[in-house]
Amino acid sequence: xxxxxxxxxxxxxxxxxxxxxxxxxxxxxxxxxxxxxxxxxxxxxxxxxxxxxxxxxxxxxxxxxxxxxxxxxxxxxxxxxxxxxxxxxxxxxxxxxxxxxxxxxxxxxxxxxxxxxxxxxxxxxxxxxxxxxxxxxxxxxxxxxxxxxxxxxxxxxxxxxxxxxxxxxxxxxxxxxxxxxxxxxxxxxxxxxxxxxxxxxxxxxxxxxxxxxxxxxxxxxxxxxxxxxxxxxxxxxxxxxxxxxxxxxxxxxxxxxxxxxxxxxxxxxx
Amino acid sequence: xxxxxxxxxxxxxxxxxxxxxxxxxxxxxxxxxxxxxxxxxxxxxxxxxxxxxxxxxxxxxxxxxxxxxxxxxxxxxxxxxxxxxxxxxxxxxxxxxxxxxxxxxxxxxxxxxxxxxxxxxxxxxxxxxxxxxxxxxxxxxxxxxxxxxxxxxxxxxxxxxxxxxxxxxxxxxxxxxxxxxxxxxxxxxxxxxxxxxxxxxxxxxxxxxxxxxxxxxxxxxxxxxxxxxxxxxxxxxxxxxxxxxxxxxxxxxxxxxxxxxxxxxxxxxxxxxxxxxxxxxxxxxxxxxxxxxxxxxxxxxxxxxxxxxxxxxxxxxxxxxxxxxxxxxxxxxxxxxxxxxxxxxxxxxxxxxxxxxxxxxxxxxxxxxxxxxxxxxxxxxxxxxx
Numbered sequence: 092x093x094x095x096x097x098x099x100x101x102x103x104x105x106x107x108x109x110x111x112x113x114x115x116x117x118x119x120x121x122x123x124x125x126x127x128x129x130x131x132x133x134x135x136x137x138x139x140x141x142x143x144x145x146x147x148x149x150x151x152x153x154x155x156x157x158x159x160x161x162x163x164x165x166x167x168x169x170x171x172x173x174x175x176x177x178x179x180x181x182x183x184x185x186x187x188x189x190x191x192x193x194x195x196x197x198x199x200x201x202x203x204x205x206x207x208x209x210x211x212x213x214x215x216x217x218x219x220x221x222x223x224x225x226x227x228x229x230x231x232x233x234x235x236x237x238x239x240x241x242x243x244x245x246x247x248x249x250x251x252x253x254x255x256x257x258x259x260x261x262x263x264x265x266x267x268x269x270x271x272x273x274x275x276x277x278x279x280x281x282x283x284x285x286x287x288x289x290x291x292x293x294x295x296x297x298x299x300x301x302x303x304x305x306x307x308x309x310x311x312x313x314x315x316x317x318x319x320x321x322x323x324x325x326x327x328x329x330x331x332x333x334x335x336x337x338x339x340x341x342x343x344x345x346x347x348x349x350x351x352x353x354x355x356x357x358x359x360x361x
Numbered sequence: 362x363x364x365x366x367x368x369x370x371x372x373x374x375x376x377x378x379x380x381x382x383x384x385x386x387x388x389x390x391x392x393x394x395x396x397x398x399x400x401x402x403x404x405x406x407x408x409x410x411x412x413x414x415x416x417x418x419x420x421x422x423x424x425x426x427x428x429x430x431x432x433x434x435x436x437x438x439x440x441x442x443x444x445x446x447x448x449x450x451x452x453x454x455x456x457x458x459x460x461x462x463x464x465x466x467x468x469x470x471x472x473x474x475x476x477x478x479x480x481x482x483x484x485x486x487x488x489x490x491x492x493x494x495x496x497x498x499x500x501x502x503x504x505x506x507x508x509x510x511x512x513x514x515x516x517x518x519x520x521x522x523x524x525x526x527x528x529x530x531x532x533x534x535x536x537x538x539x540x541x542x543x544x545x546x547x548x549x550x551x552x553x554x555x556x557x558x559x560x561x562x563x564x565x566x567x568x569x570x571x572x573x574x575x576x577x578x579x580x581x582x583x584x585x586x587x588x589x590x591x592x593x594x595x596x597x598x599x600x601x602x603x604x605x606x607x608x609x610x611x612x613x614x615x616x617x618x619x620x621x622x623x624x625x626x627x628x629x630x631x632x633x634x635x636x637x638x639x640x641x642x643x644x645x646x647x648x649x650x651x652x653x654x655x656x657x658x659x660x661x662x663x664x665x666x667x668x669x670x671x672x673x674x675x676x677x678x679x680x681x682x683x684x685x686x687x688x689x690x691x692x693x694x695x696x697x698x699x700x701x702x703x704x705x706x707x708x709x710x711x712x713x714x715x716x717x718x719x720x721x722x723x724x725x726x727x728x729x730x731x732x733x734x735x736x737x738x739x740x741x742x743x744x745x746x747x
Contacts, residue, residue: 127700131611180700212704240704287703289657317658320701322610322617326661329622333658 115338115346116147117331118354121210121261121286121315124151124158125180131321134165141169144328147351148359150315152210152238154180156199171358173207173238174199176226180319187217193225200233206358209238210261218248227252236282236357243274250278259313259357262286272304275311282357283308286315292337302341309345313354314338369565376567379582384562386585391559393596393670394549397466401642402635403481405539406546410517413742415544417511418537423504425494427452432487432541435459441674441736442548447682451493456612458682461675463735464668466546469601469650473664473680474624478651479640480545482633485538498530501537513747515540535639550671550735555581558729573729579719580726587694587713587723598669598730603660606710607701608679608693610662620680621663625656659703673731687724695720 124137132140141149152175153159163170176186176196186192196208208230213223218241230237231253239246240261249256263271263283268291271283285291291301305312316323316330338346370384379387405411418424422431435449436442442461444450449459457473465471465480477483487493488501505511519536558573558581584590594600603621610618628634628651635648642648664680678684684693695715702710715723 125700132615136615183704184699287658289655289659293655293657317703319703320609320662322662325615325617325619326622326658329661330658 114145115335116351117145117334118313118351118359119144119146119149119315119327119331120259120284120313120354120358121317122149122151122327123153123175123180123210123318124162125154125321126158128153128318128321128324129158129161132324134161137162137324138166138169140324140327141166144331146327146331148354150207150238150354150358152207154178154182156203160203172203172205173209173236174203174205175209176211183212186211187213187220187223189222193222196226196229200229205233205235207236207238207259209236209259210240211238212240213245213249214242215244216248218245219252224252227256230256238284243270246274246278246281250280256280257357258282259284261315262288262317268298268300268304272307275304275308282311282313282353284313284315286317289333292333292340295336295340297337297340305341305345305349309348310353310356312349313357314349370562373562373565373567373570377570377578379578380586383582383585386590387581388559388563389595390590390598391556391563391596393553393556393559394551395464395467395596397464397546397549400466400480400542400546400647401644402479402640402647403539403542404641405481405518405536405543408518408543409742410514410744410747411519411540411543412547413544413744413747414511414514414518415540415542416739416742417514418541419544421504423508424488424496424501424537425452426496426500430494432484435493436462438738439736441671443675445676447677447685449493451487451490452495453492455492456618457680458677460667461671462545462548463550463671463674464597465548467597467601467668470603470624470628470665472624474620474627475603475665476624476627477631477633478628478635478654479542479647481535481538481542482631482635482639483538484541484545485534485633488534488537498534502530502533505533505537510747514744517744517747518543535633538633548739550732553670553732554729555726574725576722576725577729578726580722580724580729583715583719583723584726588709589694591709592666593669599666601666603663603665605659605663605702606694607698608664608681608683609701610664610681617662618681619661621665622656622660625654625660628654669727669730671731671735672727673733674736687727688720691715691720691723691727 148169148171150171150173151159151162152173154175154177156174159172163172174196176192177183178195182192208226217223227249236257236259237249238259238261242264246258246260249258257280259282261284263285275281291297314334316327318324338350374384400406419432422429424431430451435444437444442463443459447458449455471477471480471483488496505515515536518540558570561569592600592604610620612618633639635651640648672687676685678690684690695713697710697712
């Protein structure tokens with residue numbers, strides 16, 4: 092009997108342990124709670140996971156928005172709502188040309204309060220299509236941050252459309268630290284989330300090229316889990332632990348800003 | 362006349378309706394069989410007495426705590442060294458499908474999550490797993506000491522115990538793992554219909570290549586066109602690494618199978634890993650992978666790329682045995698749920714959107730990778746004097 096490997100049982104109750112009071116709070120800037128997650132991890136369980144992970148706040152968007160509203164109702168102190176322009180996650184590749192998405196967003200903006208629109212996927216010249224342009228305009232009108240999973244080109248086009256836009260760059264575009272720094276230097280209203288990235292803190296150590304950027308722009312980075320499938324909700328505590336480990340390799344003041352103060356500053360004061 | 366049929370790669374591709382580069386890519390899936398190198402981390406690798414001891418232990422239910430579960434309970438030779446179940450059952454049911462041990466000597470990491478970095482360290486885990494065989498190191502030591510045939514083979518394989526330390530429980534457990542590994546290294550599959558096709562392509566023998574069924578040939582080109590060969594690479598049709606191919610990994614009840622993410626944590630913490638005291642490789646080379654392996658966020662929910670050889674013997678499929686047939690597996694990729702794939706995760710993956718006939722062709726190709734003789738009981742090795 093070779094390999095009926097013991098699967099890893101990440102029990103909701105009991106493990107991981109409740110975050111110790113002394114642990115660094117985390118503002119998780121990249122949480123999704125989409126239609127299937129609501130079924131697999133009901134709101135009470137989801138909130139329990141976030142609290143056990145020691146999250147101070149979570150920026151949550153969902154496909155569709157019902158998930159965000161359910162979580163917000165469950166824990167208004169914890170959940171910061173953003174509006175994702177997707178009715179299902181499958182809209183990721185089609186929303187830029189879908190008029191119905193625009194109507195969906197406009198209706199919800201009238202109905203609920205949000206701090207951001209996103210996370211949306213937008214690349215290259217697609218940013219100049221009519222629907223993304225309208226999204227940028229809506230963000231300006233409602234005073235919302237744009238949470239963009241985008242390449243450099245699309246981020247530049249957003250700022251060309253609205254130089255006053257505030258953009259949270261999801262995954263920092265999966266760009267190199269040098270490119271992220273270049274963009275942060277160029278755009279004072281650009282923030283950078285580090286979701287689904289491991290290299291900036293692998294093994295609890297921050298490489299020199301990342302350290303320089305974090306110190307120079309300590310007030311512009313945030314961490315995030317990216318719960319892109321329901322199972323990843325059980326990764327939120329692991330991600331918080333991972334984040335605390337590498338943040339501990341930075342000066343305390345820098346670490347606190349990236350861990351939670353930047354999120355609070357941009358989104359938390361509602 | 363035979364010489365007249367020998368043609369160049371371009372000509373044979375044209376004759377068989379293969380695309381540009383297909384011949385080169387298909388021939389990269391051979392030759393077969395491969396001869397695995399001896400495992401330097403296991404001094405018993407290739408040792409005849411250790412192989413004989415491993416063979417006996419593999420089929421011996423006394424290795425389990427209740428005397429009812431053997432390695433072969435789940436790794437049944439006649440079932441392609443699996444059990445035909447979706448999820449394995451030892452002392453109790455576990456959450457994963459039993460992987461075949463055919464050609465396991467070619468692997469780099471072991472188990473669906475790669476929680477073991479050597480075949481011998483993987484081999485001892487089920488013995489002490491309370492859900493599988495539930496035994497202990499002391500139990501193994503007692504069994505090997507008390508059975509004359511096992512003790513004899515053990516002495517020949519590992520040397521006669523000179524003092525008490527030689528039969529200390531942990532040493533006995535490791536020896537059992539190394540003997541089992543030595544045996545399993547001999548469990549190899551032979552040639553499949555595809556291999557004849559591949560070799561015919563390699564030597565430019567259009568006539569022999571044309572004997573490969575047309576459906577399988579069309580399936581082979583689909584396999585390449587769909588980029589399946591990027592992960593299912595080489596003669597064993599696997600890169601031996603870990604991927605998230607959109608298969609759900611929730612277990613229910615607020616539990617998930619974190620796959621490779623937890624596998625990395627476990628292999629690094631494993632007392633029996635290649636960084637530990639039981640590694641026989643003094644060069645340090647074998648342990649390099651373990652020293653440097655790191656989990657990333659993407660590791661969560663990744664599982665090992667299985668070999669595509671001998672699939673006809675090893676149903677059901679995927680890490681949790683969710684698909685009973687190859688057709689279901691192909692449909693998974695044909696209708697891939699992109700909502701489960703991270704945009705910057707497995708970027709190769711996209712729904713293949715295959716027609717029913719294309720699904721038939723791809724299945725025909727996969728079936729042609731099976732050695733029809735692989736699912737059989739091996740002969741029991743004998744060692745003189747034991």
